[in-house]
Amino acid sequence: MKKGKKRTKKTKIMIGVAAVVIVCIGVIAVFGKGSGTEETSASVEAVTAEVGDVTQEVDASGTVESNETKTYFSPVNAKIDKMDFEVGDSVKKGTQLITYNLEDLEKEDQKAELNQKSGELDYENTVKKSNKAVDKQAAAAASVDELQAMVDSQEAYVYDLKEQLSQAQLDAQNDAQAQVEQAQEEAQEAAQQAKEEYEAQMEEYSENVAAAKEALTKAEAKVQECLKAKREAERAYKKDPDNSALSSALDEATYDYEDAVAAKTDAQSNLQEVKAQIPTMDTDSTAMTGGSETGTTVMVDTSDLEVAIEQASSDLAELQSELATKKAEAEADPNALTEEEKEKMKITNNLAEMETKTAKELVIEGKKGIQAEFNGVISDSKVVEGATTTQGMEMFTIKSLDNVSVDLNISKYDYDKLDEGQKAVITIGDYTYKGTVTKISRIATPNEKGAATISVSVDIDNPDDNIFIGVDAKATIHAKEAKNVVTVPVEVVNIGKEGSFCYVIEDGVIVKKNVKTGISSDTKVEIKKGLKKGDQVLTDIGDHEEGDAVTATEEKE
CATH class of the missing domain: 2.40.50.100 (RNA polymerase II/Efflux pump adaptor protein, barrel-sandwich hybrid domain)
Structure with missing residues (x-):
């Protein structure tokens, strides 16, 4: 395009005769005006507005870069x-770019497997111990009622035996009393003396028997007390067998229990000896007083009952001790695993399993190396x-090298011509490639000269082994295209203060027409408004003015 009346430089070849004719016409026109004869129009060069295609191209240079x-x-x-x-x-x-030495990785894998196996065994062992403790507690709880019934029955048995002993002793005393009364009737003095002696002996005997029984009862109670202390010491020691204090306490409780059993045995022997010393009536005294031959001695043997009571009491003590032990086991904490503890152990094992899998995966990755x-x-x-x-x-x-592009810097005057998806021809050294515009920056940056440029990326559609990253490249982008539009050569469009315009010949007269242009190539420009196909457009108005009568002559190169 051109501004004002700037003449376009072209080499024109005109036929000599035509030149003479034009000169003559000019002379005639000048003199004709002065003489009043008819005006003759001048010849001017013109082009015809045509319908065709216009393709806009943008040339730029840049650097080959990798997109990946x-x-x-x-x-x-x-x-x-x-x-x-x-x-x-x-x-x-x-x-294959990298190959690893796998010795350390394989060791870590083996270590992870051993840790996982150890965790699994710990879990199984702990669960078994927990289940065993729970079963033991359940069994103890189940036997408590049975033992309680046995204790109750044994207590009733002991009570019955004691009642029988008391009755036998009472019957013996009653019989002895009757014999004394009968002797008193036959021989008052002798019988009275014998009675007094016998009662005194019986009183002493009863006191001795009572004292021996009391001693035996205390000895039995001491046995039970020591037995209970011994069992408590045993339970404490079993919970912490490495505790020397508990071990000493157990030994002391054992000694105390053995001493109590020995004391009980001595008390039993003493009771038997005391019982064996039961007093008898002096029949000689009765005979002397009245010559009577009815002297009576009443004795009752309760040793069997006493032995039975002793054995029954011992059995009762053992049952009571066992009952107490079972109750303690049933009520004690079995140290069973809680659900939370089981879940925690499972999580720990799962983590160990994950570490094992990770170690195996690392070995696999190590074997792969890097490709x-x-x-x-x-x-x-x-x-x-x-x-x-x-x-x-x-x-x-x-x-x-398969996904590469050329990064271009486009002038701020050309960026509006570009769109993503436009095709391009890229030249790298002696090789030419097809390309596609894939990215247009929305920010202008100054180049080394300070001029604002827009960054544009053009992908190379057909890269090959001749591509080198970082080398210079040139690109011709096929920008906007207009098809089947009115076009004229770029040099016939003038630019004034009010916009673009052309000089057109209408009815043999020069007319100025404002036009609206579209895209343009190096040679043609699209006319969107102001001209139509077939219009004769002046290539250069020269010394003519708007309104002059002219004749169009086709421009020749």
Whole structure:
């Protein structure tokens, strides 16, 4: 396009005769005006507005970049056994880049398996002990009622035996009393004396028997007390067998119990001896007083009852002790596992199992090593062969050669011509590739000269082995396109203060027409409004003015 009446530089070849004719016409026109003869129109160059296609192209240069970058991190803690690359090397997808030494990983795997097995055994053992304690408590609770019934029955039996002994002793005393009374009737003096002596002996005998029984009762009570203390010491010792104080307490309780049993035996022997010393009546005294031959001695043997009572009391004491033990077991805490403790142990075992799986997975990962996931070039490396890596450690970076683009900087005057998806031709050295606009930045940045530019990314559709990252490239973007539109050469459109306009020949006269332009190429511009197909448009108004009569002559290159 041009401003005002600036003349477009073109080389025009005009036929000589036509030139002479034009000159003559001009002379005639000048003199004709002065002489009043008819005016003759001048010839001017013009082009015809046509319907066609206009394609807008934007040229730019930039740098080849990779759209896909992969930084690899070590998946395991292991030593690099083999590393087959250097920075700048191109690699193919699937190429083995890193091989690990798996010795330490396999040891960790074995350790994890042993820890898991140990946890499982601990859980099984603890559960078995817990179940055994619970079963023992349940059995003790079940036997309490049975033992209580046996104790009640034994207590009744002992009571009955004691009642029989008391009755036998009472009957013996009654018989003795009757004999004394009968002797008194036959021989008052002798009988009275014998009675007094006998009563005195019987009183002493009864006191001795009562004292021996009391001593036996105390001895039996002492046995029960010591037995109870011994069982309590045994239970305490079983709970903490390593406690020396509890061990000493158990020994002392045992000694006390044995002493009490010995004392009980002595009391029983003493009772028998005392009972054996039961007094008898002096029949000689009765005979002397009255010559009577009816002297009577009454004796009753209760030793069997006393032995039965002793045995029954001992059995009762044992039953009572066993009942107390079972009650204590039934009421004691069995130290059974709670559901929360079981769940915690299960979680611990699950964690150990997860660690085992993780260790196995790490071994698997270590065996895999690291392979290239796509075709690319090694752009950075932070490890060397023989180095020991830690899990998550950055190792190296690959830039893809299959997914590449050219980063262009577009002038602020051209960015509005571009849209994503537009096609382009990219030139890298001696190679040409097809491309597609994939990204247009929405922020302008100044270049090294301070001019505002827009960053545009053009993907290379058909990359090959001749692509190098970071090299310069040129791109021609096929920007906007208009089809079947009115077009004119770009040089016939003028630009004034009020916008674009053209000089058109209508009815042989120059007319100025304002036009609305669209997209343009290097040679043609789209006319959206102001012109129609077939209009004759002046290429250069020259010295003419609007309203001059002219004749159109087609422009020739």
